[in-house]
Amino acid sequence: MIPLAQPVVGAREEELVLEVLRSGRLSLGPMLARFERMFAERLGVPQASAVSSGTAGLHLAVRAAGIEPGQEVVTSPFSFVASANCVVYEGARPVFCDIDRRTLNIDPDAAAAAVGENAAGLLPVHIFGYPADLPALERIAQQRGLWIVEDACEALGARHGDGRPVGARGHQAVFAFYANKQITTGEGGMVVSEHKERIDSERNQGRAPDMGWLDHDRLGFNYRLSDVACALGVAQLERLDDLLAARSRVAARYSEALAGIEGLELPCPDEGGDVRGWFVYVVQLPQGADRDTAIKALRERGVDSKPYLPAIHLMSFYRERFGHREGEFPVAEDVARRSIALPFFPQMTESQVAEVAEALEQVVAGYATSRS
C-alpha cells in the first residue's frame, strides 16, 4: 500500500532529541528558544512562539487579535476544521464565504460581501500551500477596520507575488507541524505575532515572563511545546529546503503523469509570482464521479487516498450550531465533493507516482464506462 504521507526523520533528529533528553531540560528549555529563533529567521520576521499544535496557535492568535463573544470572523468553508473552530472557542461566529475556483482560497469579493456589522476580522487559509490573495484581503481589512489572522498551517515555504514568504506580511500567522506537514514535530505549531509576550503567557497558563512560579495574571492554557518536539523542529528546519524541493519534484511528476486523464482537475500552477509551498497533492475527480467509490477502488489497487477536504459548514456540528445547509457556497461544495488527496511525501519515487497515476486512470476510466 502506498501511504498518504510519510515524514522524513533521520540521524540529525535523533541527535538533537538525544541532546535534549541528556540535558534534562525537557520543557521551556533552550531548545524551545532555538527553534523559535530559527523559525523566525527563516521567515524573516522578528519573533515567533512555538505551541502544542496549529489549532492551539490559531486559538491564541485569534484571542490576541481581539475577539468578543457574538462577533464574526470571515473565513473559508474549504479548510481543515481547526480554522473555524478557533473562532467558536471564543464564543464568536465563523462567517463563511465562497472560494476562488482556481486557487481554492477565499474569494476576496465574496469575503468583502460577507463582512457584516459584527465582523472583527478575516481569517484566510492558504489552502494546500497556495498563497491566499492577501493584497486584496488587506484592502478589505483596512477599509472595514478588521484584523487578519492567517492560517498558514499548510503553507510553510510558500511565497507571495512580491517575494515575501507567506506569514511574513505583518499579520499574525500560524503554522503547524503535525506528521504530514512540510516539517513535523509530531504535534506542534508556531505563531508569528507581534503579541509574542501575550502568546507566550497564554500558552503557559497565563504566567507573565517575570512572574514567579505558579503566579498568573490572566487566563491561560497549557499549549506548550516540549523541548523534545522542538529538537525535532530544529532538525527539520535544517533540512527544509531539501524537503520543499523534494515535494515540488514529486508534484511535478504527478502533474505530468496525470495530465492525460480526462475531466480530472489538478492543483493550479503558480501564477503572478505566487509560489506554492507543496503540502498535499489534491485532485478533483471528474464531474459525476462518486468519490467514496473512487477511494475504495484506489485502495483495492494498493493506493491510499482520502476525501480532502469536506466543507466545514456542512459538517454536522456546524449545521446544527449555525444552521448551515447545502447550496450556500456552490464552488466550495462542488470542490469539496470531488477532492481527494493522493499519496504525497518527499521520498516518493517516480515508480510510486506512476503506480498511483495508473490506478487513478483505471478508476476514472471505470466511471466513463459505467456512465455511458
Ligand SMILES: *Cc1c(COP(=O)(O)O)cnc(C)c1O
Ligand atoms: C494542519 C492544519 C491546522 C492545524 O492542525 P493541528 O493538527 O492542530 O496542528 C490548521 N489549519 C489547517 C488548514 C491545517 O491544515
